[in-house]
Amino acid sequence: xxxLEFEHRQAGHCESGVTRNLLNYHNFxxxxxxxxxxxxxxxxxYLPFLKMQHAPTTSFRVWPGQVFDRATKELGVKTxxxxxxxxxxxxxxxNAVLEQGYPVGLQVGxxxxxxxxxxxxxxxxxxxxxxxxxxxxxxxxSDTLMEHLVEINYEDLMRVRFAKGAFAPQGRxxxxxxxxxxxxxxxxxxxxxxxxxxxxxGIPFPIIGVKGIRYLAGRMRKWEKRLxxxxxxxxxxxxxxxxxxxxxxGAGFRFIYGAFLEEAxxxxxxxxxxxxxxxxxxNANKWREFSYLGSRNCKKRGKPDQSxxxxxxxxxxxxxxxxxxxxxxxxIK
Amino acid sequence: xxxxxxxxxxxxxYGQYRELSYSYQDGGKFEKTVGFHDETDRLVLQxxxxxxxxxxxxxxxxxxxxxxxxxxxxxxxxxxDPLNLSMMAGISLWRVKWHFKPxxxxxxxxxxxxxxxxxxxxxxxxxxxxx
Numbered sequence: 001x002x003x004l005e006f007e008h009r010q011a012g013h014c015e016s017g018v019t020r021n022l023l024n025y026h027n028f029x030x031x032x033x034x035x036x037x038x039x040x041x042x043x044x045x046y047l048p049f050l051k052m053q054h055a056p057t058t059s060f061r062v063w064p065g066q067v068f069d070r071a072t073k074e075l076g077v078k079t080x081x082x083x084x085x086x087x088x089x090x091x092x093x094x095n096a097v098l099e100q101g102y103p104v105g106l107q108v109g110x111x112x113x114x115x116x117x118x119x120x121x122x123x124x125x126x127x128x129x130x131x132x133x134x135x136x137x138x139x140x141x142s143d144t145l146m147e148h149l150v151e152i153n154y155e156d157l158m159r160v161r162f163a164k165g166a167f168a169p170q171g172r173x174x175x176x177x178x179x180x181x182x183x184x185x186x187x188x189x190x191x192x193x194x195x196x197x198x199x200x201x202g203i204p205f206p207i208i209g210v211k212g213i214r215y216l217a218g219r220m221r222k223w224e225k226r227l228x229x230x231x232x233x234x235x236x237x238x239x240x241x242x243x244x245x246x247x248x249x250g251a252g253f254r255f256i257y258g259a260f261l262e263e264a265x266x267x268x269x270x271x272x273x274x275x276x277x278x279x280x281x282x283n284a285n286k287w288r289e290f291s292y293l294g295s296r297n298c299k300k301r302g303k304p305d306q307s308x309x310x311x312x313x314x315x316x317x318x319x320x321x322x323x324x325x326x327x328x329x330x331x332i333k
Numbered sequence: 334x335x336x337x338x339x340x341x342x343x344x345x346x347y348g349q350y351r352e353l354s355y356s357y358q359d360g361g362k363f364e365k366t367v368g369f370h371d372e373t374d375r376l377v378l379q380x381x382x383x384x385x386x387x388x389x390x391x392x393x394x395x396x397x398x399x400x401x402x403x404x405x406x407x408x409x410x411x412x413x414d415p416l417n418l419s420m421m422a423g424i425s426l427w428r429v430k431w432h433f434k435p436x437x438x439x440x441x442x443x444x445x446x447x448x449x450x451x452x453x454x455x456x457x458x459x460x461x462x463x464x
Contacts, residue, residue, distance in 0.1 A: 053381060
């Protein structure tokens, strides 16, 4: 039996929260927006061909696992990452690592997760949480979505670690093994910002980044005609669920990213980043307005200020703002 | 985010957990708050659960009328689509769709039924009928 001294802190986004909490355990203090920004977590893509819960996928984040991987790599932290074929092996490895005294991050599916809020129990395989001890087949969990610490038993944990379907976690576990004491986070911040700026404005592909937002706006105008009112409003609801619900801390990570820019301007001593953080905050409020009006559209259709055309115009405005912000950010030195 | 628990969901067990979220106030201040779902969250989540319930009930009626096999019902009940079901059960997509026909389902081997039963986490006897 092991139970590590682990400080649980709630976070807006599961993966950057896990990264923050794991690094905190190794005495490297970093905030959640910082972990998110260095990990270059902000993204946008609209994938009309990949259906999730009967509607196209909209993603406001990078591939699962990348925030942790990038953040630790840029900071020079040594990590171990494992995936498994055999569920029993993965549990033995987990126990062995816990005995060594490392808390472990896990990628899990949410459908069978017993402590999870019931309204979120859909098939979503990209959730992250931390195990910080075990006792007689009972595992101690720190889930950044939850306010308090929770527990889970052996069978349930094995099932959620080997949830099948799209983006199957395959028992993925990760933990930092060595955190240097003299980390200079400034180059890591610059690299993270550059990577995000490139993701948003630098990739010449129509469904990714700022172009992806414009593409979604164009598709949205045609939804009602092509799909009928019922399905169109469900498609819109799906965009909003991805924006507000799946652990984004509001407005599709734009609030977190603004907080990151604010912090970065202090650390790097570059005041122009502070101005951009204000622009990012206003942009995030625009996203928030989009989801507010959009959700009214989902509830009751037909009002002129909540039509798909009107919402698409908001998206175009947001795309223009973000293009301006990230073009400026890509020049950072 | 709202400070008090506001039971607007149709299911009483929903929306009882407090979550952390960020917000931006004019003047350049980013804030962290912990609270319950606000109306936007409730509306879009409720919309998804409404659709799921509708699809489950629809599938149940179709199975009872003999127009679809119980695989369809359990697939909807587990919130799956054919592609995800094929990944979970380890059966190819076109075969999964083929098994949606009641007559085909009746002739399935015990081995295939076992695969579906494991994917849905039920017994084979349960799989053969809807509840």
